[in-house]
Amino acid sequence: MKTFLKYTIQSAGDLAMEWFQREGILSSQQKSSVKDIVTEADVAVEQFIRDQLHRNFPDFGFLGEESGIQSGTDGRWIVDPIDGTLSFARGHDYWSVSIAVEIAGQIQMGAVYAPARRALFFAEKGQGATCNDKPIQVTSVDALNQSVLATGFACLRANLEDNNLPRFNRLAAEVLGLRIRGSAALDLCSVAEGQLDGFWEQTLNLYDVAAGALIASEAGAQITDFQGKPELNPDQVLVSNGFLHPALLEMM
Ligand code: 2AM
Ligand code: CA
Numbered sequence: 001m002k003t004f005l006k007y008t009i010q011s012a013g014d015l016a017m018e019w020f021q022r023e024g025i026l027s028s029q030q031k032s033s034v035k036d037i038v039t040e041a042d043v044a045v046e047q048f049i050r051d052q053l054h055r056n057f058p059d060f061g062f063l064g065e066e067s068g069i070q071s072g073t074d075g076r077w078i079v080d081p082i083d084g085t086l087s088f089a090r091g092h093d094y095w096s097v098s099i100a101v102e103i104a105g106q107i108q109m110g111a112v113y114a115p116a117r118r119a120l121f122f123a124e125k126g127q128g129a130t131c132n133d134k135p136i137q138v139t140s141v142d143a144l145n146q147s148v149l150a151t152g153f154a155c156l157r158a159n160l161e162d163n164n165l166p167r168f169n170r171l172a173a174e175v176l177g178l179r180i181r182g183s184a185a186l187d188l189c190s191v192a193e194g195q196l197d198g199f200w201e202q203t204l205n206l207y208d209v210a211a212g213a214l215i216a217s218e219a220g221a222q223i224t225d226f227q228g229k230p231e232l233n234p235d236q237v238l239v240s241n242g243f244l245h246p247a248l249l250e251m252m
Contacts, residue, residue, distance in 0.1 A: 006111060051145050060101075
């Protein structure tokens, strides 16, 4: 399954790259709101992944960003064909394909592939995390004023009253650097490999974070909600190298 997953996500990434290189700034259709775009590539890449997975694992269910839910008996695949669609559509390199395998309610394997950055992140539960087959680990930065964090603003598209702006304001004043890069899946991997010391975002979906969260936690990251509950809650994702977690919880 591991070899199959790595092969499939790389093929999907190569397919996405064809669009990325061919189209430059892609024509995009409006999805549910003006701020939520989906490109033709999102749909095509998800269809490709779905076909591959179904052909090889017919008894697995499927949860995908573009085509919704299909139930299965053995477990399910959780797929975001292009996480960071806006970056993709505007020619930035920070976007990824994300595939997780859930068995008996637990994420067992996750892969996140950023083809434009030539980075393939992978983790299997209990086996550690890798980038391009090399082991990766979180940083040991333990002071907020030395930390580089990322966040995102999915919540603003949902017009929520509890949006991320107060947290952003509080943290921006305290940290060494704060980034908004537009792919939650890749942000989790960036914590795993030590480009970032932490990341938080709210109002995400399971397909944005399922694979990246396993990769981060296998690289030594701590993941909680904003109250410190040790679970993956896509509505409130706080991930750090662990050392920064108490200080970050205070700031949430
Ligand atoms: P996407 O690119 O697949 O849409 C960036 O802040 C993160 O938020 C990305 O992972 C992005 O995934 C996600 N995102 C963007 N718009 C969103 C919306 N309306 N609701 C939930 N998540 C969204
Ligand atoms: Ca996404």
